[in-house]
Amino acid sequence: MRDGTVAAIDVRDLTKVFGGGSQEVRALDGVSLTIARNEFFTLLGPSGCGKTTLLRLIAGFEQPSGGQLLLDGEDIAGRPPFKRLVNTVFQSYALFPHMTVAQNVAFGLEMQGWDGARIGRRVAEMLELVKMESLGDRRPGQLSGGQQQRVALARALANAPRVLLLDEPLSALDFKLRKDMQVELKRLQRETGITFVFVTHDQEEALTMSDRVAVMSQGAVQQVGSPDEIYERPVNRFVADFIGETNFLPAEVEAAGTRYRVPSGETLSGHDPHGHAQGAQVTLALRPERIDLLAQADEPVSGDLAGRVAQVVYFGTDTLYFLELDGIPGRFQVRVQNRNGAQAEFAAGAKVGVRVAADAVQVLVD
Ligand SMILES: Nc1ncnc2c1ncn2[C@@H]1O[C@H](COP(=O)(O)OP(=O)(O)OP(=O)(O)O)[C@@H](O)[C@H]1O
Numbered sequence: 001m002r003d004g005t006v007a008a009i010d011v012r013d014l015t016k017v018f019g020g021g022s023q024e025v026r027a028l029d030g031v032s033l034t035i036a037r038n039e040f041f042t043l044l045g046p047s048g049c050g051k052t053t054l055l056r057l058i059a060g061f062e063q064p065s066g067g068q069l070l071l072d073g074e075d076i077a078g079r080p081p082f083k084r085l086v087n088t089v090f091q092s093y094a095l096f097p098h099m100t101v102a103q104n105v106a107f108g109l110e111m112q113g114w115d116g117a118r119i120g121r122r123v124a125e126m127l128e129l130v131k132m133e134s135l136g137d138r139r140p141g142q143l144s145g146g147q148q149q150r151v152a153l154a155r156a157l158a159n160a161p162r163v164l165l166l167d168e169p170l171s172a173l174d175f176k177l178r179k180d181m182q183v184e185l186k187r188l189q190r191e192t193g194i195t196f197v198f199v200t201h202d203q204e205e206a207l208t209m210s211d212r213v214a215v216m217s218q219g220a221v222q223q224v225g226s227p228d229e230i231y232e233r234p235v236n237r238f239v240a241d242f243i244g245e246t247n248f249l250p251a252e253v254e255a256a257g258t259r260y261r262v263p264s265g266e267t268l269s270g271h272d273p274h275g276h277a278q279g280a281q282v283t284l285a286l287r288p289e290r291i292d293l294l295a296q297a298d299e300p301v302s303g304d305l306a307g308r309v310a311q312v313v314y315f316g317t318d319t320l321y322f323l324e325l326d327g328i329p330g331r332f333q334v335r336v337q338n339r340n341g342a343q344a345e346f347a348a349g350a351k352v353g354v355r356v357a358a359d360a361v362q363v364l365v366d
Pocket of ligand 1: 025026027047048049052054201
C-alpha cells in the first residue's frame with residue numbers, strides 16, 4: 001500500500017485459465033489490485049467478467065494459473081480454504097436445513113474446537129449483531145429470505161475472519177428488502193471492522209455500499225476508485241457506459257486539457273486525465289443530470305448546444321428528456337429533477353437549448 005501498511009489482500013498480475021485448446025477461457029487476464037484492511041471493496045461488472053473467479057481464488061476454491069495472491073502480506077498459494085481466515089457468504093445462503101438458527105451459527109465454531117460456553121456467548125452476540133436474537137430456535141425453512149441471509153452473515157462472521165467474501169448475497173431478495181440489507185451490510189462491516197469483498201453486477205449496490213469499487217470487464221480491471229471517482233471520472237467508455245447513464249459525443253481537441261469542439265461547431269470545456277494533444281479525436285462523456293435545459297427564449301451563451309425534444313419520459317422524482325441536437329448525430333439525454341410537481345417543463349417537439357456545467361464533461365481514453 002502507498003502509506004506503507006500491509007494490504008488485507010494484494011492481487012498481483014493474477015491469471016486464471018479454464019480448459020485448454022479451443023475450449024480455453026481466460027477468466028482472469030492479469031488482474032492487479034490491493035484491498036485495504038477494514039475496507040468495503042466491491043468487484044463490479046457484467047456477467048462473465050471474472051468477478052466470481054477472483055473471489056473463488058481469494059477463498060482458495062480455485063488455484064491461479066499465474067500471478068500472486070497475498071493475504072496480510074503473506075503469499076497464500078496452495079493454502080487450503082479453511083486455513084485462510086477468509087469466509088464466504090453465497091447467494092444461496094447454504095444454511096443447514098435440519099439445524100436451528102443457533103446451531104447453524106455455532107457450526108463453524110464447533111469445528112474449530114471452541115468450548116461450549118464460549119460458543120454460546122458468541123452465538124448470542126452474533127444473533128444480536130444481525131438482529132435475530134429472538135429466532136435462534138427456528139429452522140431455516142421457517143425464516144424469510146432476508147432472515148436466512150442474516151443467519152448466513154452471522155455464521156460467516158462468527159469466527160471473526162480477516163476477510164469476508166460476499167458473492168451477490170442480495171440478488172435473491174426483493175427490491176425493498178435488498179435496500180434494507182444494503183444499509184445493514186454496511187453497518188455490519190463498520191461495526192465488525194472486517195474487510196468485505198463484495199461481488200455484484202448491480203451498479204447502484206456498488207455505489208451505495210462501497211469504500212472503493214473495481215469495475216471489471218472481460219477478465220480485466222478497467223478502473224478502481226471511490227464510488228464518486230468512478231461515477232464522476234470514468235476513465236474509459238466501458239466504465240462510463242456501465243455506471244449510470246451517459247451521453248457520448250465525438251469531439252476534436254481544440255486546446256489540450258481545456259476545450260473540445262463537437263460536430264455542431266460548439267466548444268465545450270472538459271476534464272482530460274489522459275492528456276490528449278491538440279487535434280486529437282476524442283469521446284466526451286456527459287451525465288444527463290449535469291445538464292440544464294433552456295427554453296428557446298433564454299439567451300444562449302458560448303458552448304450551449306441547441307436542439308429539439310424528441311421524447312419525454314416521466315419518472316416521478318425526475319423527468320428524462322431525449323433530445324435531437326442540431327449538427328450532432330444520435331440521441332442526447334437530459335434528466336431534470338421534478339421540483340415543481342408532475343408537469344414536465346418541455347413537451348415533445350419543443351425547441352430547447354442545452355447548457356453543460358463547466359466541470360461536467362469527462363474526456364475518455366477511447
Ligand atoms: N469452472 C469453469 N470452467 C470453465 N469456464 C469457467 C469456469 N468458471 C468460470 N468460467 C468462465 O470464466 C468466465 C468468468 O466467469 P465468472 O463466473 O468469474 O464471471 P462473473 O463475472 O462472476 O459472472 P456472473 O455474474 O455471471 O457470475 C466466464 O466466461 C465463465 O464462463
